[in-house]
Amino acid sequence: MSILVIYNPVAGDISATAFFDDRVLPLLKQHNKTPSLVAPTERVGHAGDIVASYISEHSDVRKLTIIIGSGDGTVHEIINGSSMLPQGNETAIELVIVPLGTANALYASLFPPSSSPSDQTVYRLLGVNAFLLSSSAKPLTLARTSLDATTVYSAVVTSTALHASILHDSEALRASLPGIERFKVAAQQNITRWYYGSVILHEPLQVYDPASASLVSYTKDKTLQGPFAYFLSTINVDRLEPLFRITPLASSHPPPPSAPSLDVVILRPMRDPAVTSDTQDDREIFAQKAGRILGEAYNDGNHVSLRYAEDRQPVTDGDGETVVEYFRCGGFEWIPDETDERAHLLCADGAIFTIPRSSRATCSAVASTDNGVRFSVYS
Numbered sequence: 001m002s003i004l005v006i007y008n009p010v011a012g013d014i015s016a017t018a019f020f021d022d023r024v025l026p027l028l029k030q031h032n033k034t035p036s037l038v039a040p041t042e043r044v045g046h047a048g049d050i051v052a053s054y055i056s057e058h059s060d061v062r063k064l065t066i067i068i069g070s071g072d073g074t075v076h077e078i079i080n081g082s083s084m085l086p087q088g089n090e091t092a093i094e095l096v097i098v099p100l101g102t103a104n105a106l107y108a109s110l111f112p113p114s115s116s117p118s119d120q121t122v123y124r125l126l127g128v129n130a131f132l133l134s135s136s137a138k139p140l141t142l143a144r145t146s147l148d149a150t151t152v153y154s155a156v157v158t159s160t161a162l163h164a165s166i167l168h169d170s171e172a173l174r175a176s177l178p179g180i181e182r183f184k185v186a187a188q189q190n191i192t193r194w195y196y197g198s199v200i201l202h203e204p205l206q207v208y209d210p211a212s213a214s215l216v217s218y219t220k221d222k223t224l225q226g227p228f229a230y231f232l233s234t235i236n237v238d239r240l241e242p243l244f245r246i247t248p249l250a251s252s253h254p255p256p257p258s259a260p261s262l263d264v265v266i267l268r269p270m271r272d273p274a275v276t277s278d279t280q281d282d283r284e285i286f287a288q289k290a291g292r293i294l295g296e297a298y299n300d301g302n303h304v305s306l307r308y309a310e311d312r313q314p315v316t317d318g319d320g321e322t323v324v325e326y327f328r329c330g331g332f333e334w335i336p337d338e339t340d341e342r343a344h345l346l347c348a349d350g351a352i353f354t355i356p357r358s359s360r361a362t363c364s365a366v367a368s369t370d371n372g373v374r375f376s377v378y379s
């Protein structure tokens, strides 16, 4: 078994170099774990190149452990770099995450802050300690998205609509707002936008019923028409930030490990009884509600239990239409309207793609990349 250590010196609060020098590398040495390579990343995309080159140059290595000091973006690059290796590369890659990024969604889902130690150094080393204590790594599901000629894999989130717009705009704010604050500022800039198109959700398909607090099976694919305010799918995580639990059923009603699936959260303004047409007034009325609805994700994922009450307000345990539509599916197709430019943005783990004109994004949950690489993570 080979061990690679890769960290991103500019991730999050820029503490990775010191944390690896002072904590992670001494801890590995103490446990007689000698990495084959210790590499700080030098540029965007470098983490994926390091892993792909290592596997290409060591074709006898079937199992690789990568200790990654970064956020979700670097994990994403490693998965996509490995997917470029020649067909039939069946390397099993175990990830050991040291959460040094901004949001650290994957790590925060594996080690929810509410049930973890409050000491930050101890918290950041939980993954490394799980590896050192030889607990087994848990398989990761991947979301494989194709946009015409491009294929991209996600390990956390694949989204369009508001979330993709936020990620698109927040990158421009990174220098002035290095923390998660930049996502809130970008959210305010985009909250009144609606996105036109349709989505087809693929089998196996289930929908969440808040009345019975259970996922109910559908027997065939389902098509939903826009406009959409929010469309987001996750794999492997129930949150996008330590406290933003956007797909809570991923942990409260976990899918069976044998059947890869995506959890999808959708907000469509036309389901709101107070919204009758696409006017600026209605957008503003809905934007205020959307802010409150999505804010309930910070309340332990309570947005999924909201229903419209008689006064047309979203309330917990109401008896009207569900406010948020929550599906678990094998995959989806997102088909943007030709004329809606913003509906063509797609976010894969924070990386932004543009769906080509007259095309669609097709996403499915898979257990490995097309060339056969599988991933697992210590938790």
Ligand SMILES: Nc1ncnc2c1ncn2[C@@H]1O[C@H](COP(=O)(O)OP(=O)(O)OP(=O)(O)O)[C@@H](O)[C@H]1O
Pocket: 008, 009, 010, 011, 012, 041, 042, 043, 044, 045, 046, 069, 070, 071, 072, 073, 074, 075, 077, 100, 101, 102, 103, 104, 105, 350
């Ligand atoms: N030396 C470098 N200089 C500039 N950018 C880099 C360097 N090394 C890596 N990067 C880029 O930094 C970006 C952010 O990385 P990462 O995901 O690790 O942190 P984050 O964005 O702060 O956290 P999160 O993804 O959890 O929000 C990635 O796109 C990566 O390609």
